[in-house]
Amino acid sequence: MTTCCGDSTTNSTSAAPYLPKSFADPATNFFISPVLGYRPASTGTPAAARFLQFGLNITGTGTSQSSWFFVATGAFLDDGNGGLVQSGGFVGTRRGAANLTMGRASGPLSSAPGNVSVDSDFLPTSATITGVNYDNATKQYDNTNPPRFFLGGGAAAQDYTYTQIEQKIPTPSGLGSTRPTQTVASGAPLTGYVGGIMRSNPTTGTAQSFIIGNATHSPSDVVIQLDPSDSRMQANFNVSNRASSIGATSLSTAQYQFGSLDPADRARSAYLDYDTFAARDARTGPSGNTDPVSTVNGVALDSSYGAMVNIKGDLAQAIATGVGGSSTTICQCDYTRWGFWSMDDSRTVSGNVITDRGHMMLWVAGQRPPSASDVPASGTATYSGHVIANVRNAGNEYITGGNFTNTVNFGAATNQLTVSVGTSTDPFDGATYSGSLSLNSDRRDFSGVLTGTLSRTMTMNGSFFRGISSPVGEMGGGVAVTNTAGDYLASGIFAGKKQ
Numbered sequence: 001m002t003t004c005c006g007d008s009t010t011n012s013t014s015a016a017p018y019l020p021k022s023f024a025d026p027a028t029n030f031f032i033s034p035v036l037g038y039r040p041a042s043t044g045t046p047a048a049a050r051f052l053q054f055g056l057n058i059t060g061t062g063t064s065q066s067s068w069f070f071v072a073t074g075a076f077l078d079d080g081n082g083g084l085v086q087s088g089g090f091v092g093t094r095r096g097a098a099n100l101t102m103g104r105a106s107g108p109l110s111s112a113p114g115n116v117s118v119d120s121d122f123l124p125t126s127a128t129i130t131g132v133n134y135d136n137a138t139k140q141y142d143n144t145n146p147p148r149f150f151l152g153g154g155a156a157a158q159d160y161t162y163t164q165i166e167q168k169i170p171t172p173s174g175l176g177s178t179r180p181t182q183t184v185a186s187g188a189p190l191t192g193y194v195g196g197i198m199r200s201n202p203t204t205g206t207a208q209s210f211i212i213g214n215a216t217h218s219p220s221d222v223v224i225q226l227d228p229s230d231s232r233m234q235a236n237f238n239v240s241n242r243a244s245s246i247g248a249t250s251l252s253t254a255q256y257q258f259g260s261l262d263p264a265d266r267a268r269s270a271y272l273d274y275d276t277f278a279a280r281d282a283r284t285g286p287s288g289n290t291d292p293v294s295t296v297n298g299v300a301l302d303s304s305y306g307a308m309v310n311i312k313g314d315l316a317q318a319i320a321t322g323v324g325g326s327s328t329t330i331c332q333c334d335y336t337r338w339g340f341w342s343m344d345d346s347r348t349v350s351g352n353v354i355t356d357r358g359h360m361m362l363w364v365a366g367q368r369p370p371s372a373s374d375v376p377a378s379g380t381a382t383y384s385g386h387v388i389a390n391v392r393n394a395g396n397e398y399i400t401g402g403n404f405t406n407t408v409n410f411g412a413a414t415n416q417l418t419v420s421v422g423t424s425t426d427p428f429d430g431a432t433y434s435g436s437l438s439l440n441s442d443r444r445d446f447s448g449v450l451t452g453t454l455s456r457t458m459t460m461n462g463s464f465f466r467g468i469s470s471p472v473g474e475m476g477g478g479v480a481v482t483n484t485a486g487d488y489l490a491s492g493i494f495a496g497k498k499q
Contacts, residue, residue, distance in 0.1 A: 001035055001053065001129070002164045016055045016070060018090045018131075020160055023105050023149050024068050030057035031315055034169055037076065038176050038231050038272045039123075049076040050231040050270035051088070052278045054309045056340065056360070058319060058399055062429070065398040068094035069340055069360050071278045071307035072109060073259075073270050076116070076124060080139045084118060086111040086127055086166075087134040089268075091280050091307040092149075093342040093359045098396035100153040101199070102359040104344045106305045107147025108133035111166075125168040131161055178274045179228040182367075183261065190224040190337065191368050193461065193478035194237050195491040196361025197390040197397060198343075200250040201354055208243075208250075209392045211491035212358070213478045215240040215253055219445065219463045224337075224365045226271045227261050233271040233279055234259045235308055237341070237363065242480055242491070249349050251356045254296045256343060257282040258308045266290075274337075275313075281306035281343070294345065296356055301345045308341035308363065323388055323401030327426050331385030331495040334468040336366035336476050338388075338495050360399060362388055364476035364493040366465025368444060374471040375443040375464060376410040382499050383408065383475055387421055389492025391429055402428035404494055406437075406475065417446055421458065421479075421494075429490065433458045446477075455484040462494065473498045 003013045005020040014024035016032055032055040039049030053072040060066060074088015092105040111127040111134075119125050131147040134140075150157040182188050199209045214221035221238040235258040241251055259269025259279030269279035281304040282293035292304035316330040316338075331338075340360045347354050369375065388401040404421040417437040422428035437448030437460055450458040459480045467473015474497050481490035 001166050004162045004164060005160060015057065016068070016092075017053065017164055018072060018107070018109065018147070018162065019068070019070060019092050019105050020149055022151060023092065023094055023103065024057070026059055026066060027057040027068070028059050029319060030059070031055060031319065034172070035166060036172070036175065036272055036276060038270070039076070048078070050267060050272070051076065051086075052270035052272065052276070054278055056319070058323060061323070062398055062400070063098045063393070063396040065098050066094075066096055067360055067399060068092060069307070069342060070105070071280060071309050073268055073278060073280055074109065075267065077136050079114070081114070083114060084111075084116040084122070084124060085134055086116055086124070086129065087136060089280065091305050091342070093344065094152065095359050095397060096151055096153065098398045102344070102357045103150050103152030103155065104305055105147065105149035107131050108145065110134035110141065113141065123168075124166075127166045129164045129166055175276065176273050179271070180226070180274060181228055182224070182226040184223065184225060188367065190226070190365035191219040192222040192224070192363065192365030192463070192476055193219060193493055194222055194239055194341075194361065194363045195389060195478045195480065195493050196358050197392050197489060197491055198251060198356055198358035198361075200247070200356045202247045202249050209397065209489065210241050210243040210246065210250070211480050211489050212239045212361070213242055213480055213491060214238065214461065217447065217461045219368060222363060222365055225261055226274070226277060228271065230261075230263065230267070231271050232259060232261050232267050233269045233277045234261045234282070235279060235363070249352070249354050252297050254294065254356070256294045256306065258306060258341070260293070275310065278307070278309040292345070296345060296347055299347050299349070301347050302353070304343065304345040306341065306343040306345070309339050310337050311339040320386070320401065323399050328386055328401050328403055329384070331474075331497050333366070333385075333474050333495055333497050336364065336465045336474040336495050338362065338364040338476065338493055361390060362493040364495050366463070366474055366476050368463060369466060369471040372443040375439070376472065379410050381408050381410070381472070382406070383496035384499055385494060385496030387428060387479055387492065387494040389479060389481070389490045392489040393429075394487050400429040400490070402426065404496065406496055417448070419450055419460065421450065430454060431456050452481070456481055456488060457483070460494070467498060470498060
């Protein structure tokens, strides 16, 4: 896919597809995936194929950081005339500087009428992509909801157009080779944790940032389902505000959904394989800008624009320098998965429109052991991996990361996990943490508090996850950091593998 949206003064383009130059620049440490799709085998006739594309950028560290992120999903469909049409949409978010609020870009994408070229197997070879909506139910195009963006920091929203060219490239090695069924119906969904920083726009006063995490501290608050039969995925995040006091109109709890396994709903997701899946916020109905599925404080949303994506191991390691740890080693987990998600929603409270926004927040999920008896009753094991989190530091917001180690004593008399995060030569956003966690009554889960330097404290909640060689071969969880002065917040996730 070519990149998007020339600048009227310099005639240059942005770093990313779909996104205007002013939205997706500057960028020096970024990644753009190809448009990747999966289709059932067929000969001579079109067959529906889900596709996705995503990109992310983290340039600079700490208070000098900027970042952006986007996900596009859709499907190649029968156009009713024996050919293909490419139809979908995208959502992107950005933070242009650490002291700016979140911006957003979103809109439709479709191939121009009759413009998708295919080979003898009806695999697409080229297309012209524009920001026009295609309604598969009516087989009609419309431009009533064009792409729109705002940069954050109080900038006004603007409509825009784009035209991009798509050309076939060689299929990445191994794409689509491992596609397990991980659904509630199969008894094996992925479960886990979320973290991040959000901000609600109140009816009165100044908006304040707050950390979010699992609503009940349980891995069942995060459920990710992967269905290879229709190449769909669905993610449900049950989150809560961790602030000690919040305004009456701020987000207190939220049930966010991305994608849908329901065949009555537009997919808005793609599951290509266990390393490659992504989704946009879930909507009811088969087409159009229909009603959001997510809720905040139990209230139906007026609008939602969200996206989530899995970050596979080799990409994660390549961008690790962008989150601050000079020697951060990203967990090369067997089955545990993690990634980013963003959300921009609006709701009406007593006649006032309230927005809730979070940029490049974190999720982690894995294959939980079937029962507590799968956790050993004796012996020790050491896990190592990474912590990555959103930070608010004296008015600046950014993404940071670092290493962690966790030595577990499974003995019934101790049930202790000795954890350290960051080192003196490579701290976690300037601080190091250490302390002990304890196994919960369900021995698959653990929690505790670590003492940090710089008067900071880190709370960890996590679970053991299955690995290739052990039912407790991996782990993941959520972290939340505060300090005694009250001007530092961090929230995110960790993932580790037994050594």
